[in-house]
Amino acid sequence: MEIAVKATYAHMLKDDSLVENSEKIYLVEFRFDESWEGYSKSVIFETGGIQQPPVTLTDDRCIIPAECLKKAGVNLRIGIYGVKDGVQRDTIWCLTSRIMYAVDPLKLIPPVFPGGDITAQILEVIRENTATDEEVQEAIDDAFQSSWTPPDDPDDPENPDNTATDEEVEDILNDVFGEEP
Template sequence: MKLQVVGQMIAFTERETLVSGTVNKYRAEFVFDDSWDGYTKTAVFRADSFGRVTSREVLLAGDACQVPHECLIAGALLRVGVYGISGDITTPTIYTQEPIGIARGAEPAESTQDPTPGVYQQIINIIEAGAITGPAGPQGPKGDTGEPGPQGPKGDTGETGPQGVTGLQGPAGVGVPSGGTAGQVLSKTEDGTAWTDPPSGGVQPDWNQNDPTAADYIKNRTHYDEQTVIEWDGDTTGLVGANGVLYKVSDVIPAKSDVLGGTITLSNGSAITITPDMTGMTDGDSFTIAEFALIIASAGVFSDKGFSFTETGIYFMSGSNVHTSKLVYGSTKTIDPKYLPSDAVLPSVTAADNGKVLKVVNGVWTAVAE
């Protein structure tokens, strides 16, 4: 499993099926933003089985650790959090809002595994294994200056110096007329050559041009790609909010399939690719993008969150130290065949037409046997 940590927020970016009775198999990998630099980090695994909570702490090595087997309880919901210590500062995250359910495995009737050691014993084990070394000692005193060595060989030739000042422009060459304006081209005439305006037209069509007023715009395309960019500077003045942490930034209502593969960017510069695991919490056509954004298709209460929304649209997260700043996604737009010329659309065929070819019959394309 993989998790993203931004400030004191944490969310799964990749999940996997967890089975009870599994020992030393599952690995949790964490990606931290710059605010966690210099911290000693410990993961906290919390399994809730019908009100009975089992927690274990595991010291992170290389921002990863094994999932403790004591928390792999059949039927339990597993959430993960992290806390870090730097000097006298302790910084925890929240627990992941979307838990992973533990499936029942064909485990032994009695566990023979040793319990996961406490954090103190984990540190002792790491020190005894030589993975942690003490700080470097102070620099020693400066030694006596030695005798000068023999003269070395001649060095390589240095780099070429800077280019000199440009000289005065010479006279125009034979056959090149004076004058002309920006954008004109030199053309051959009956009397020699002359500066003339370029011929009109000849613009290269661009299938990615979506501005209908542009010279390279292609009309009546059967399909084209369109990119949507939603940006926010974090200013909540005048915005519709929900629960004090979500604010409406756009009236656009994309479908879940539209945003998959897109990118969420946070104000600290972290950019995260949107995967299906990040859009798992839904309510009708409304859905979340991890903890960073909500797409509200119908006003009302989002059932899984319990938040009330008075307007539809895209809502971004606003935290104390970081906020969602940008959502970018693309989609392919298609044109209804009824808007295309009749000779641009092939006739409909079925499996009964297998092996046939298209042929013009009475002025109409028709599938016929060879």
């Protein structure tokens, strides 16, 4: 993650995808303009209204404290301030993207049933994550309710005489998605 810091504001140069309770070490690098020369710089991290103790920068870098990644769905705020000759500069805040929820990779794999057919398991996962028969039927009904009808020229190669009837389409859909209850 990189943050540009000017005299009175800061903005993200490069954001990082922060994940809750991650074991990854997230490094923040700051790019200060000349107005910050001679200041000893510190950073304050805040998530979900909880502020962490200040972190002193080393070579204009620091690590995001793990405590900041305990809660997903909230933004991380990073405040930068400096001290020079006993005078403290006002804190400048920068907002990062939201901390993402951690996902258990095992939940992404379809469940395996002993002796079960893997094809059936995959189809079950697809069925659970797709439209219902009613939603499919409604979409098809909407799509085919146009007023256009093909011309009646059987010799026209653009208008073949072998198109399916509404009943044939419904039979095919029932074969694929099952009968309507």
